[in-house]
Amino acid sequence: MIKIQGLVGGYSSEKPIINGIDLHIEKGEFFALLGPNGSGKTTLFKLVTGQLPVLEGELLLTNHPISYYSKLEKAKKVAVLTQEIQISFDYTVEEIISLGRYPHQTGFLKSLSTKDKTIMREVMQLTNTEKYKDKQFRNLSGGEKQRVLLAKALTQEPEILLLDEPTNHLDIKHTFQMLDLIKEWQRTRSLTVFAILHDLNIASLYADRLALLHGGKFLEVGDSETLRKEEQLAKVYEVLIKAESHPVVPKPQLLMTPGNVEKEKVVAFSENFSFYQDEEYVHIKSSAPLRTISNGVVGEGIKWHKHFCNFHVSKTYHCNDPINDIQQWLTERSIPHEQTVGMMTAVQLSDVVVQKEKIEDLELMAVVTAGVGNAVDITKTALKQIPVTIGTINIMLFIHAHLTDGALVNGLLSAVEAKTKAMHDLQIMDPQTNTLATGTSTDAMVLAVTQHGEPTPYAGSGTLIGKGIGHIVYKAVTEAILTYQKRVGLNA
Numbered sequence: 001m002i003k004i005q006g007l008v009g010g011y012s013s014e015k016p017i018i019n020g021i022d023l024h025i026e027k028g029e030f031f032a033l034l035g036p037n038g039s040g041k042t043t044l045f046k047l048v049t050g051q052l053p054v055l056e057g058e059l060l061l062t063n064h065p066i067s068y069y070s071k072l073e074k075a076k077k078v079a080v081l082t083q084e085i086q087i088s089f090d091y092t093v094e095e096i097i098s099l100g101r102y103p104h105q106t107g108f109l110k111s112l113s114t115k116d117k118t119i120m121r122e123v124m125q126l127t128n129t130e131k132y133k134d135k136q137f138r139n140l141s142g143g144e145k146q147r148v149l150l151a152k153a154l155t156q157e158p159e160i161l162l163l164d165e166p167t168n169h170l171d172i173k174h175t176f177q178m179l180d181l182i183k184e185w186q187r188t189r190s191l192t193v194f195a196i197l198h199d200l201n202i203a204s205l206y207a208d209r210l211a212l213l214h215g216g217k218f219l220e221v222g223d224s225e226t227l228r229k230e231e232q233l234a235k236v237y238e239v240l241i242k243a244e245s246h247p248v249v250p251k252p253q254l255l256m257t258p259g260n261v262e263k264e265k266v267v268a269f270s271e272n273f274s275f276y277q278d279e280e281y282v283h284i285k286s287s288a289p290l291r292t293i294s295n296g297v298v299g300e301g302i303k304w305h306k307h308f309c310n311f312h313v314s315k316t317y318h319c320n321d322p323i324n325d326i327q328q329w330l331t332e333r334s335i336p337h338e339q340t341v342g343m344m345t346a347v348q349l350s351d352v353v354v355q356k357e358k359i360e361d362l363e364l365m366a367v368v369t370a371g372v373g374n375a376v377d378i379t380k381t382a383l384k385q386i387p388v389t390i391g392t393i394n395i396m397l398f399i400h401a402h403l404t405d406g407a408l409v410n411g412l413l414s415a416v417e418a419k420t421k422a423m424h425d426l427q428i429m430d431p432q433t434n435t436l437a438t439g440t441s442t443d444a445m446v447l448a449v450t451q452h453g454e455p456t457p458y459a460g461s462g463t464l465i466g467k468g469i470g471h472i473v474y475k476a477v478t479e480a481i482l483t484y485q486k487r488v489g490l491n492a
């Protein structure tokens, strides 16, 4: 659809801006052009739209150079949406959109046919521009103007849509609405899209392929996975960039770190926490956000949190929406649930075990509640167990260290191994299988790390951190289970 070979072009033949580019964009493809300021994106765009002459090489649109087409033929094939909104006359929105039909109109006195009007109406509905169709274009906001110009471009029913920063003036809702609409046209009408985009994350989500332009040359052409080359991006954009994965769409998303990140004030680990406890909940508050990995009812995943709560529920607690419950309990206590890892337990909270340890320079704190009425041997699949009694081990583990995301996972494994070992040593049995239990059916855990000091990528049993985790978790879980057994025995 768009074929570029050995393209050289720019504003003067002595100093071309585009220096030998090869690119083949297929029919129905969404192609994004990325690159820092001054890398030549607009210049390449102008070459593709025919605003600048090709100095060397070949540039074909549907198999012919752009000069091959008459103005009207070109307008039937290609619609262009640029950042420069240059409409000086007092047109209404509908009049502007109707200009998109001009290349399709026939006869000496061109007028809008029924088909033209139908297409205009359809596009106005899709672009949400119908409601101000009688307004003067000049009186619209930047974002509204952008949408009207997209409507005009789509009304053209082009084969190729060339977009220069199409979402420049748009808020988040309209950015996604516009790109969703373009994607829909790409899918249903095989529209070919060539778009300059500044937002790398938007490009990753919407483009089938993308190119990274630097100094008038392509550094990279490929699908969105090429955006995972953090070092290359950091070099080109001169910003610290980390590629993460979108939680829902399997595409990379890039996180930029500001140059002047203010380091959180270093507080001694022993003074970092405040502790509140009553019959209803335990609340540990950190003075600074901690990096967390957790399967808590709220605050799950890898995030940052300042509050850690364990709520008491009755043995018969049953709820369809425990997340909502915990969020409500937090709100009632003025604890921001977005910053909280929240768990629940039927264990008496006065039985909570708090262990603190210092091994060489490594400081740790474990806060554990344990009930083992629902102890389960996870390796036995034959029998299903329905939790009927107190049966949750909740572990909150705080570490004064700096762990990478991989080390957080590693640390979690270390803690689980230690919990299981504690259960084995106490001969906790799965009552259904009569074998040694490995955990309970609803265990929760959070590892919360201060990110103090140099980052370490390991927290397994071969490291001091891993051993420290193992040691403190073993001790705290053992004590919590013994406390639970004593209470159950006393109550029996």
Ligand SMILES: Nc1ncnc2c1ncn2[C@@H]1O[C@H](COP(=O)(O)OP(=O)(O)OP(=O)(O)O)[C@@H](O)[C@H]1O
Binding pocket: 011, 017, 035, 036, 037, 038, 039, 040, 041, 042, 043, 044
């Ligand atoms: N009309 C012009 N005459 C001469 N040089 C120009 C002209 N327009 C742009 N340039 C130069 O061409 C180079 C590439 O500019 P271009 O506008 O293509 O970059 P860009 O990647 O679109 O940048 P931005 O992200 O800032 O829009 C720059 O060095 C710029 O100064």
